[in-house]
Each structure stands twice: as structure tokens, then as C-alpha cells.
Amino acid sequence: MSQAMEMKRRTFIQSVATVGGALVVGFHLPSRYAEAASDLPELNAWVHVAPDNTVTLRASQSEMGQGPTNGNLMMFAEEMECAWPVNFEFGSGRPEYINPLAGLQITGGSTATPGFWDVMRKAGAQTRHMLINAAAKKWGVSADECSARNSVVTHADSDQSATFGELAEAAAKETPPEEPTLKTPEEFRLIGTATQRLDSKMKVTGEAIYGMDVSVPGMVVAAIRHAPFGAKIASYDEAAAKAVPGVHDVLEIGQAVYPENNVPCLIVTADTYWQAEQGLKAANPTFDGNGWAGLNSDQIHQAFVEGAEEKGALGRVDGDFDAAIASADKVVEATYEVPYLSHSPLEPMNCLADYRGDSLEIWASTQDPGGGYIMAEKLTGLSQDKIKIHVTFLGGGFGRRVEVDYLEQAVEASMKLKKPVKLIWSREEDMQNNFHRPAYLARMTAGIDADGKPVAWRHRNVGPGIWLSPYRSSRLKDLFADSDFLKGQRESGVDFHAVQGGKDIGYDFANLQVSWVQKDFPVPIVFLRGVGNTMNCFFIEGFIDEIAEAVGKDPYQLRRELLHKEPRMQAVVDMAAEKAGWGKELPKGHYQGMAFHNSFDTPFADVIEISVRGGRRIKVHKVVRVLDCGIVVNPDQVDAQCQSGLVWGLTMAMYSEHTVRNAKLVESNFDNYRLLRISQMPEYEVHTVKNTNSPTGIGEPVFHTVTPALVNALYAATGKRIRSVPLKNHGFSLA
Amino acid sequence: MNITLTVNGKTSTIDVDPGTPLLWILREHMGLTGTKYGCGIGECGACTIHMNGEPVKSCDRAVGKSLNADIVTIEGLGANGLHPVQQAFIDDNTSQCGWCIPGQIMAAASLLATNPEPTDRDIDLAMKDQLCRCGAYTRIRSAIHRAAKA
Numbered sequence: 001m002s003q004a005m006e007m008k009r010r011t012f013i014q015s016v017a018t019v020g021g022a023l024v025v026g027f028h029l030p031s032r033y034a035e036a037a038s039d040l041p042e043l044n045a046w047v048h049v050a051p052d053n054t055v056t057l058r059a060s061q062s063e064m065g066q067g068p069t070n071g072n073l074m075m076f077a078e079e080m081e082c083a084w085p086v087n088f089e090f091g092s093g094r095p096e097y098i099n100p101l102a103g104l105q106i107t108g109g110s111t112a113t114p115g116f117w118d119v120m121r122k123a124g125a126q127t128r129h130m131l132i133n134a135a136a137k138k139w140g141v142s143a144d145e146c147s148a149r150n151s152v153v154t155h156a157d158s159d160q161s162a163t164f165g166e167l168a169e170a171a172a173k174e175t176p177p178e179e180p181t182l183k184t185p186e187e188f189r190l191i192g193t194a195t196q197r198l199d200s201k202m203k204v205t206g207e208a209i210y211g212m213d214v215s216v217p218g219m220v221v222a223a224i225r226h227a228p229f230g231a232k233i234a235s236y237d238e239a240a241a242k243a244v245p246g247v248h249d250v251l252e253i254g255q256a257v258y259p260e261n262n263v264p265c266l267i268v269t270a271d272t273y274w275q276a277e278q279g280l281k282a283a284n285p286t287f288d289g290n291g292w293a294g295l296n297s298d299q300i301h302q303a304f305v306e307g308a309e310e311k312g313a314l315g316r317v318d319g320d321f322d323a324a325i326a327s328a329d330k331v332v333e334a335t336y337e338v339p340y341l342s343h344s345p346l347e348p349m350n351c352l353a354d355y356r357g358d359s360l361e362i363w364a365s366t367q368d369p370g371g372g373y374i375m376a377e378k379l380t381g382l383s384q385d386k387i388k389i390h391v392t393f394l395g396g397g398f399g400r401r402v403e404v405d406y407l408e409q410a411v412e413a414s415m416k417l418k419k420p421v422k423l424i425w426s427r428e429e430d431m432q433n434n435f436h437r438p439a440y441l442a443r444m445t446a447g448i449d450a451d452g453k454p455v456a457w458r459h460r461n462v463g464p465g466i467w468l469s470p471y472r473s474s475r476l477k478d479l480f481a482d483s484d485f486l487k488g489q490r491e492s493g494v495d496f497h498a499v500q501g502g503k504d505i506g507y508d509f510a511n512l513q514v515s516w517v518q519k520d521f522p523v524p525i526v527f528l529r530g531v532g533n534t535m536n537c538f539f540i541e542g543f544i545d546e547i548a549e550a551v552g553k554d555p556y557q558l559r560r561e562l563l564h565k566e567p568r569m570q571a572v573v574d575m576a577a578e579k580a581g582w583g584k585e586l587p588k589g590h591y592q593g594m595a596f597h598n599s600f601d602t603p604f605a606d607v608i609e610i611s612v613r614g615g616r617r618i619k620v621h622k623v624v625r626v627l628d629c630g631i632v633v634n635p636d637q638v639d640a641q642c643q644s645g646l647v648w649g650l651t652m653a654m655y656s657e658h659t660v661r662n663a664k665l666v667e668s669n670f671d672n673y674r675l676l677r678i679s680q681m682p683e684y685e686v687h688t689v690k691n692t693n694s695p696t697g698i699g700e701p702v703f704h705t706v707t708p709a710l711v712n713a714l715y716a717a718t719g720k721r722i723r724s725v726p727l728k729n730h731g732f733s734l735a
Numbered sequence: 736m737n738i739t740l741t742v743n744g745k746t747s748t749i750d751v752d753p754g755t756p757l758l759w760i761l762r763e764h765m766g767l768t769g770t771k772y773g774c775g776i777g778e779c780g781a782c783t784i785h786m787n788g789e790p791v792k793s794c795d796r797a798v799g800k801s802l803n804a805d806i807v808t809i810e811g812l813g814a815n816g817l818h819p820v821q822q823a824f825i826d827d828n829t830s831q832c833g834w835c836i837p838g839q840i841m842a843a844a845s846l847l848a849t850n851p852e853p854t855d856r857d858i859d860l861a862m863k864d865q866l867c868r869c870g871a872y873t874r875i876r877s878a879i880h881r882a883a884k885a
Contacts, residue, residue, distance in 0.1 A: 394832060670774050
């Protein structure tokens with residue numbers, strides 16, 4: 001069945017209710033992209049084929065714009081030999097969908113491509129074997145003599161052929177080989193091609209269904225207000241809320257599965273979201289603070305500054321840093337700092353939950369249906385087979401939707417109210433109750449010997465730990481509490497993401513120390529696109545340019561020398577210098593800055609060319625982006641992610657900052673948490689190193705090199721060394 | 736209060752609080768969920784629609800101030816198939832998460848209706864209030880040029 005046919009079949013179940021004389025029409029949108037209850041032959045968890053030969057593939061990984069739908073399904077189709085494009089659905093809740101690099105059905109850590117590279121190709125090949133076996137049996141020939149291509153199996157010798165659709169029912173009974181032989185890269189027909197996004201048409205017509213777009217009969221819509229950090233609800237006016245037309249319920253929620261995630265909230269439900277918001281305003285909730293009531297950004301900064309004098313827990317030690325510093329000819333030291341950041345995906349958090357006593361259905365834009373099932377099981381006491389999570393399109397995720405707090409709230413509300421509840425956070429609730437990228441401060445120290453060689457490196461980070469914080473942070477720390485991964489962090493006292501990108505630095509220093517001074521605050525924190533790399537790349541790459549200056553070396557030459565033990569990384573830096581014409585003559589008033597970082601096993605380098613008017617106004621003329629992500633599954637997607645990461649990097653460099661005042665985050669909407677605009681989008685080009693290594697992730701590595709490359713260019717242009725972002729705080733603007 | 740609106744060519748009268756933003760009327764009363772909520776204060780442009788031929792942010796426009804308005808949403812833009820801007824966004828693989836895309840397309844279609852051959856600067860000016868968190872700006876610009884040539 002084609003997408004167009006499916007659209008025609010789409011049924012809107014309309015329920016009509018009379019509320020204050022108003023006609024309210026509720027719409028039921030069947031979860032078209034969630035697994036359909038299909039009577040079509042299902043060959044395995046990934047695929048069903050209709051008699052008309054339409055192939056529908058299921059995706060495990062959440063589609064939040066980063067393109068795993070195309071990428072993962074291309075891998076499958078390559079081996080299955082089905083025609084492209086295919087129809088697709090988002091699957092959930094089956095063991096097959098578990099991300100092998102995460103242990104859950106979760107999308108994050110730039111693992112969608114590397115995690116499913118073998119899984120999808122193998123399952124695709126097994127599916128092809130099943131179809132070929134069915135054809136061979138039907139024709140009484142050997143399977144080895146049959147071949148598949150373009151959704152048809154052919155036996156050339158007898159000139160017979162059958163479509164996958166004709167074979168699907170019989171094929172479903174076939175047992176595929178455990179370890180099918182997979183294609184070599186030279187045999188790829190689909191992988192490596194720039195395919196049209198499978199979701200393009202539905203996204204440009206408004207037909208794509210996101211969490212916020214789903215409705216079910218009988219549901220109420222909830223608006224929510226969260227208490228400030230550590231505060232409790234003091235009062236609210238229930239009668240005033242209920243006097244607002246359309247309002248149904250006024251309810252306190254916030255009992256999370258893991259107690260440190262309890263956040264007292266008031267929700268008001270109504271027929272429509274707008275009524276619910278009006279009801280919430282009328283309820284006028286007030287909150288009692290606690291010891292954190294006076295918490296503000298200055299206090300956090302001060303704690304970091306003091307922390308920089310502490311030794312911290314050692315994450316990595318090579319050689320003898322103290323001895324090397326003592327005998328160094330020259331010591332370079334600098335302090336860098338970054339603020340809290342929010343993901344602020346354009347679709348605010350929302351979830352529809354329908355708890356029916358003996359079963360539970362959830363519709364959500366989520367990166368973590370796997371964790372959602374576990375949360376829902378713990379919260380309701382229902383076994384997971386009684387729970388169904390429909391994963392919709394995500395209006396952005398960037399790591400925020402790895403948390404399932406908003407699912408938890410909707411389930412709790414539905415349990416208490418005994419009806420379906422669609423919870424929608426306002427933008428203000430979304431920004432001010434986000435789990436943030438932590439603020440951080442770093443004290444960077446380098447020792448240079450008499451020959452001008454950097455021989456000692458100390459990277460001391462001060463800030464909160466996503467895994468080790470006693471306050472509200474990712475509930476994955478509870479979920480994986482007994483894992484070796486977390487036990488190791490507790491024993492060493494070093495948070496994995498606090499030193500991510502620092503501990504595993506590619507540069508070679510004979511004497512190296514990477515340490516972490518733990519300073520936790522109750523501002524909720526979690527993984528944001530790139531996580532620890534987002535700050536550590538800025539600290540390291542800004543400081544490398546300072547060392548280059550101190551030793552009188554070209555920053556590119558210093559980088560390539562320090563990468564002498566890492567040829568794959570060195571090749572990326574070399575390619576960036578070559579493609580950007582590093583060191584060549586530039587137009588008058590133009591300056592370049594470079595940065596390199598290796599994260600998620602994808603080395604990445606940026607060269608940014610700028611000019612600065614009046615010492616303040618930055619114009620980015622060109623950005624050259626170079627990476628090695630192994631086999632490029634879909635070049636169009638690599639380019640799109642590089643485009644995206646550039647915008648994220650410039651936004652972070654220029655504007656992004658969440659400040660804390662009186663235990664609340666100040667920035668609340670896009671008027672005071674600015675994003676880059678189209679007029680500021682620079683020219684960019686992307687170059688990938690060609691090889692046949694297994695693919696590595698790109699969603700995160702595309703982001704963090706932008707900020708240091710920009711501040712390094714800014715130093716070349718103005719002589720001002722910038723060691724904290726955003727640049728707006730230093731008086732800079734972006735043309 | 737009773738309010739009469741024409742949405743995508745269909746006229747209807749609804750009884751609602753006149754302070755309700757048009758966005759929520761479209762999404763919750765008419766089931767037109769292609770128009771998206773992003774900020775509620777007219778800052779991000781995800782809710783852009785056409786009202787009497789002009790691009791309007793529907794999230795902070797009270798329905799009571801839209802009496803007898805002729806409204807077109809993303810669902811009604813390509814009344815006879817896809818609008819050239821929609822086709823160009825498909826051809827350029829412009830969408831990422833897609834949440835801003837209906838608003839981007841409505842704003843771009845307005846621009847092309849008055850300026851069939853916009854320069855980069857014209858595009859930057861007309862699209863300055865349309866935020867894209869995924870950062871697909873290069874392709875939004877190229878798709879608008881592509882649609883202009885179509």
C-alpha cells in the first residue's frame with residue numbers, strides 16, 4: 001500500500017462534546033508510523049510485505065531529523081534487495097530493536113549508524129534468504145541458483161520469477177541462516193548514495209505525526225507548572241481554575257520512579273490546551289523554597305573558581321606531570337568556562353498516556369522507548385507486554401528526549417484521573433525545566449621544555465557530573481546503577497562525561513593529567529548533543545592555540561605534530577588545512593581559525609574564515625568541515641548533519657547561556673535564549689576521508705569544533721583571547 | 736462567542752473564547768495539526784499561516800481578532816497537489832526534524848507570491864523570524880531559490 005493510499009484510508013474518529021456551548025471536535029489520529037496491527041505477512045521484526053509487493057520496513061531508531069530512518073533502512077534494503085524507496089514504520093518494544101551499543105531501545109550517543117550497521121545488514125540478508133528459499137521450494141530448484149533484485153526473486157535457468165509480495169506468506173515460514181554472508185563495500189548499490197528522505201513529503205505537507213499531534217477519544221489536555229529546584233507547592237486556587245470554561249481537573253503530580261527525580265508539579269486538565277493554560281494561570285500556584293532558594297549563577301561560578309584550586313579525582317595519568325612542570329622552561333596556564341545550555345527542541349515536551357487499569361498505551365516523541373517501558377512498568381506495576389509505546393516523529397531531540405520524565409508525568413496523571421491525558425509543556429516550562437548541559441570551568445596548564453616542545457598537559461575540569469550527581473540528572477544513573485560502567489565511575493570518582501573528550505585526547509603529551517573536581521548543583525543536567533565534548537573540545541582547542549603561540553608554532557603544524565601517534569586523526573587535520581588553503585593568502589581583513597576533535601570515533605576538523613568590523617561585528621565567510629566517519633552510508637545525511645552542527649556551534653559560541661536566579665533558570669523562551677537565524681548562515685563545505693572502515697556516528701561530532709575554531713579565528717583577527725562563551729558577553733555580535 | 740472563519744476554503748462558525756490563539760483553534764478545534772506550536776510568543780515562526788494573503792504567526796493572534804478571516808494552513812497550501820515550495824523542500828531534502836517546516840514553507844510561499852525572484856538578501860529578510868533548531872538554513876535558502884525557478 002502506498003503512502004498516498006494509506007492517507008486516503010486514514011480515518012478520523014471524531015468525538016463531539018459540548019463544553020460551555022462550544023463545539024469541540026476531538027480527532028483520533030491512528031498511529032500511522034507506529035507498528036500497524038497488520039495481518040500482512042511479517043517476515044521478522046523489521047519487515048512486512050504486502051501482496052502488491054509493497055515493502056514496509058520498521059525502524060528502531062527515533063527520527064528526530066538526524067536521518068536514521070533512511071540510513072538504517074538503506075542498510076537493510078541493500079541486503080534484502082528490495083526496491084527503494086520503501087514504506088516505513090517506527091517499531092518499539094521488541095528485543096530486536098535494542099540498540100546493541102546501549103542495551104536498550106534508545107537513540108543517542110551517535111550510535112544509530114554504527115550500532116545497527118551489522119544488525120540491519122544481517123537481518124536484511126536473512127530476509128532475502130527467506131524469500132529466495134520460498135521461491136526455490138515453489139519452483140523445485142536449488143536456492144543457490146536463485147537471485148533477488150528490486151523486490152523480485154529470479155531463477156534464470158528456468159526463466160521463472162516471483163515478486164517478494166507473492167512469496168512473502170511462504171517466506172515467513174522459512175528459517176534463515178544464522179550468519180548470512182554480507183556484501184563487500186564494492187558490491188553496495190544503495191549504501192553510499194544520496195537518497196531522498198523517506199519522510200520529506202509528509203513533513204512538507206503537515207501530515208507527519210509528532211507526539212503533540214496525536215489525540216484519542218475521551219482524552220483531556222493538561223498544562224503543567226513545575227516547582228523551582230528543591231521547592232514544594234505552597235498553595236493554589238482550585239476553585240478559580242475550575243471556573244475557567246473547559247477545565248476538568250486540578251492535580252498535584254511529581255512522584256517519580258526514582259525519588260531524586262521527584263518534582264512537585266501542578267497540572268490542570270481541560271478540553272483544550274489553551275483552556276488548561278488559562279486554568280493554570282487562574283490556579284496561580286505558589287511554591288515554598290528550601291536551602292537552594294537563593295541559588296544563582298554567581299554562586300555557581302564562585303564554587304567553580306574555588307574548585308579549580310582543588311586537585312580533584314584523577315581520570316588519566318601519563319608520566320609525571322608535576323615533575324615535568326617543575327623542570328619546564330615555560331608554563332602556560334589559562335582558565336576557561338562555559339554556561340548551562342538547553343536543548344530547546346522546537347517541539348516542546350509532551351506525551352499522551354492512556355492508562356486503562358489492565359493496560360497502558362503511550363504516544364510520545366521520545367528517544368528512549370526502551371527506558372519508557374521500564375519506567376511505565378515500575379510506575380504502574382503492569383508487565384511490559386501490557387504496555388505499548390507508540391514512537392512518533394520527534395520535533396527535535398538532541399539528547400533531551402533520552403529522558404522520560406514527561407512520559408512519567410503523563411502516565412501518573414492518567415492513572416490518577418483514569419482517563420487519557422495529553423500533557424503539553426509550554427515553551428517556558430520546557431526551557432526552565434530542561435535537563436541542561438552542565439556549566440563547567442577548566443584550569444588548563446601546559447609545560448614547555450627548553451626545545452619549545454609541550455611536554456606536560458593538565459586538564460582540570462570543575463563542574464557537575466551527570467552520572468555522579470546526587471541531584472536530578474539522567475535517570476539512566478538509576479537504571480544502570482549496578483553496571484560496571486557506573487561502578488567504575490563511583491570507584492574512580494571521575495564522571496564519564498565530565499572528562500569525555502579530555503581523557504581520551506588524541507594529542508601526545510609525555511606527561512599528562514586529566515582530573516575532575518566534582519561540584520554539583522540542583523540544576524537538572526543530562527546529555528546534550530556531544531555531551532562532555534561540547535565543553536572539553538572548546539577548552540582543549542582554545543588552549544592548544546595558546547600553546548602554539550607560546551612556542552611560536554603555526555596552530556595547524558602544532559596539531560599535526562601532537563597527533564603523530566594517530567594517523568587517522570592527523571589525516572583529518574591535514575585535509576582540513578589543504579581544503580581550506582591554510583596559511584595561503586586570504587582576502588584583506590580575513591582570518592582563519594582551526595579546531596580539531598575526535599569524538600564518537602569520528603575525527604572532525606573545522607577551519608573558519610572570518611572578518612571583524614569595528615572590532616566587534618563578526619562575519620563568517622566560509623567554514624571548511626572535514627571528517628572521517630568511515631563508509632558514508634548516505635552522503636546527503638552527512639552534509640545535512642554538518643549543516644546542522646555548524647548552526648549549533650555558532651549558536652553556542654555567540655548566544656547560548658542559561659543563567660540561574662533564585663533557584664530558577666532565567667532564560668525562558670526564544671526572545672531571551674537566542675538561536676542563529678538564516679541571515680547568519682555562512683557558506684560551508686564538507687569533505688569526508690574516503691575509506692571502507694565500518695561507519696561511525698556523525699550526529700554529535702559535527703557540533704563542538706565550531707566554537708574553538710571561531711574563537712581561534714577571532715584571536716587572529718583581533719588579538720583578543722576568548723576563554724568563555726557566549727561571545728555576546730564579550731561585546732561581539734554576528735553579522 | 737461565535738466566530739466565523741474560512742480555513743482552506745471552508746467556512747465555519749465556532750463558539751470559543753475569543754482570546755484563544757488561532758494556532759490552538761486550528762490544531763484542537765479543526766484538527767489541522769500541521770501548524771506547529773513552538774514558542775507561543777511569535778518568536779519562532781513554527782505557527783506561520785496565511786491570513787487574508789499575508790503571513791501571520793498564529794500562536795499570539797487571538798481568534799477574536801481574526802473575525803471573518805480567510806486562512807490558509809499548510810494543509811491547504813497545495814490545494815491542487817504540492818505547492819512549488821513544498822516540492823522544492825522535497826527535492827532539496829530540506830527537512831530535518833520537520834517541526835519548523837510548515838511555518839518555513841508558509842513564509843516562503845508568501846515571499847514568492849510578492850517577489851517571484853528573490854535574492855539571498857530578500858530571503859534572509861523575509862525568513863528572519865523563522866527559526867530552525869536543526870539548522871537547515873542553507874537548504875531552506877536553496878529550496879526557495881529552486882521554487883522560484885520552478
